[in-house]
Amino acid sequence: MSTSRKPGRRVAAFCVGALLFAAAACAVAWVSLRPRPHPVVQPIAFSHRVHVSGEEMECADCHKRVGESPHATFPPVKYCMQCHEEPQGEHPDEPRVREYAQRGQEIPWVRVNRLPGHVYFSHASHVRDAKMECAECHGAMEDAEAPVTLPQIGHLDMGTCMACHRERGASNDCLRCHK
Amino acid sequence: MASDESAPRSNPVSPAPARSAPTQPEAPPPNPERRGALRQIAALAAGAAAFVALPLLRPRRALAQEDAPSPAPGGTRKPRWGMAIDLDRCTACQGCVVACKTENNVPIAGADQTERGRGIFWMDMLQTEEGEYPDLKGQFIPTPCNHCDNAPCVKVCPVGATYINEEGIVAQMWARCIGCRFCTTACPYTRRYFNWQAPDWSEAARHTLNPNVATRPKGVVEKCTFCHHRIRQARETARAEGRAMTDADVRRLPACAQACPADAITFGDLNDPESELSQLAKSPRAVRLQEELGTHPKVIYLREAKWQE
Numbered sequence: 001m002s003t004s005r006k007p008g009r010r011v012a013a014f015c016v017g018a019l020l021f022a023a024a025a026c027a028v029a030w031v032s033l034r035p036r037p038h039p040v041v042q043p044i045a046f047s048h049r050v051h052v053s054g055e056e057m058e059c060a061d062c063h064k065r066v067g068e069s070p071h072a073t074f075p076p077v078k079y080c081m082q083c084h085e086e087p088q089g090e091h092p093d094e095p096r097v098r099e100y101a102q103r104g105q106e107i108p109w110v111r112v113n114r115l116p117g118h119v120y121f122s123h124a125s126h127v128r129d130a131k132m133e134c135a136e137c138h139g140a141m142e143d144a145e146a147p148v149t150l151p152q153i154g155h156l157d158m159g160t161c162m163a164c165h166r167e168r169g170a171s172n173d174c175l176r177c178h179k
Numbered sequence: 180m181a182s183d184e185s186a187p188r189s190n191p192v193s194p195a196p197a198r199s200a201p202t203q204p205e206a207p208p209p210n211p212e213r214r215g216a217l218r219q220i221a222a223l224a225a226g227a228a229a230f231v232a233l234p235l236l237r238p239r240r241a242l243a244q245e246d247a248p249s250p251a252p253g254g255t256r257k258p259r260w261g262m263a264i265d266l267d268r269c270t271a272c273q274g275c276v277v278a279c280k281t282e283n284n285v286p287i288a289g290a291d292q293t294e295r296g297r298g299i300f301w302m303d304m305l306q307t308e309e310g311e312y313p314d315l316k317g318q319f320i321p322t323p324c325n326h327c328d329n330a331p332c333v334k335v336c337p338v339g340a341t342y343i344n345e346e347g348i349v350a351q352m353w354a355r356c357i358g359c360r361f362c363t364t365a366c367p368y369t370r371r372y373f374n375w376q377a378p379d380w381s382e383a384a385r386h387t388l389n390p391n392v393a394t395r396p397k398g399v400v401e402k403c404t405f406c407h408h409r410i411r412q413a414r415e416t417a418r419a420e421g422r423a424m425t426d427a428d429v430r431r432l433p434a435c436a437q438a439c440p441a442d443a444i445t446f447g448d449l450n451d452p453e454s455e456l457s458q459l460a461k462s463p464r465a466v467r468l469q470e471e472l473g474t475h476p477k478v479i480y481l482r483e484a485k486w487q488e
Contacts, residue, residue: 117394120408122415129418171345174342174350175344175350175404175407179391179392179393179408
């Protein structure tokens with residue numbers, strides 16, 4: 001009896017082992033090969049912490065259109081020059097802000113947060129109408145020392161949007177966000 | 180519009196007689212072996228006849244009754260978007276057709292593909308003819324999607340890519356569409372278009388694409404959306420100004436209505452009895468395309484008044 005059962009057990013053990021191996025291989029492949037956004041290179045080592053925590057500036061001081069437009073917008077270099085006309089510190093990137101301004105060139109900030117082409121998102125609807133805080137999506141920018149090189153909004157997919165809309169009683173009609 | 184009796188069958192404005200009942204299957208031939216198969220075919224035909232005839236048996240509601248405002252639960256009345264097209268004002272200039280193509284990034288299929296019936300026109304100009312030369316009478320009918328309340332296209336979609344939204348717009352989610360084309364077949368107005376090829380934008384066109392409307396890839400079905408992105412924009416503008424959206428905001432909202440030099444197209448809320456559209460819907464000239472199908476379109480045509488008579 002025992003001899004006749006052995007091959008069956010071996011086959012079962014082999015199958016289980018193969019399945020475990022395949023699962024492990026899939027997990028490793030997913031972790032290492034999944035599509036991830038590449039970090040971008042920002043032209044200036046801008047520190048949100050220095051500006052928000054140190055100088056007590058509000059998000060909307062620079063991202064001015066956040067309450068009135070779909071886009072939050074970057075500030076023009078002349079806005080930076082209101083303070084940086086005179087040296088404010090000793091960071092090596094600070095004179096470069098003045099160089100951009102003298103050349104009459106905008107600082108070529110690289111946008112990191114992007115939505116798919118068939119999604120519509122309005123900052124104004126969320127900030128002005130729904131009275132949401134910027135940090136609810138963008139996290140604690142007041143602690144961000146390094147410039148933003150990767151999307152700070154983690155796991156932003158349709159499920160995230162819809163869960164929040166459901167929670168707050170906002171419409172989940174497809175046409176509300178899709179275009 | 181001339182008399183309906185002389186109108187060809189293809190004329191969609193004419194209240195054509197209800198679909199003729201399918202012909203009875205032919206009497207079985209003397210060959211007894213084929214009798215069983217023929218009986219099955221006859222049963223299938225009877226089933227198909229019942230399927231076609233059932234919607235026709237439903238009583239047709241009067242136009243005014245259809246347009247009566249339907250109170251939404253919770254007290255707040257949602258709009259029910261509709262459109263009126265005055266055929267007496269339309270000069271068939273095709274301004275609406277061009278405006279729609281530009282506004283909605285509708286791809287240009289090219290002459291060859293268009294000749295094969297693969298052109299895409301969310302707003303099209305349908306031409307009907309009556310009589311024979313020299314007593315020929317032509318009629319041009321601008322035809323957007325009818326945004327039916329009882330939309331056949333929505334019923335057949337196997338993946339829920341098309342649905343009627345809370346404001347009555349028959350929406351199409353390009354990203355969810357699998358391109359089976361059931362809906363293009365089901366639509367009795369042929370207002371749905373399949374992307375047979377990837378859009379081929381010229382360098383100039385690429386720079387003038389509307390960022391508020393997504394471009395569609397090859398293999399999905401697309402259609403008129405009543406310019407819902409403009410509705411969204413108008414709503415956000417009104418909210419920013421701290422007021423509700425009014426009839427004046429939407430009266431010429433869609434690109435076709437805005438472009439029409441003859442003011443033939445009126446957009447509005449059918450749930451608002453005061454809207455210009457609701458007033459037009461009460462006109463004795465108001466008809467809808469193929470009303471006998473029971474699709475309850477929300478595009479209302481104001482047919483030509485009989486000036487000659």
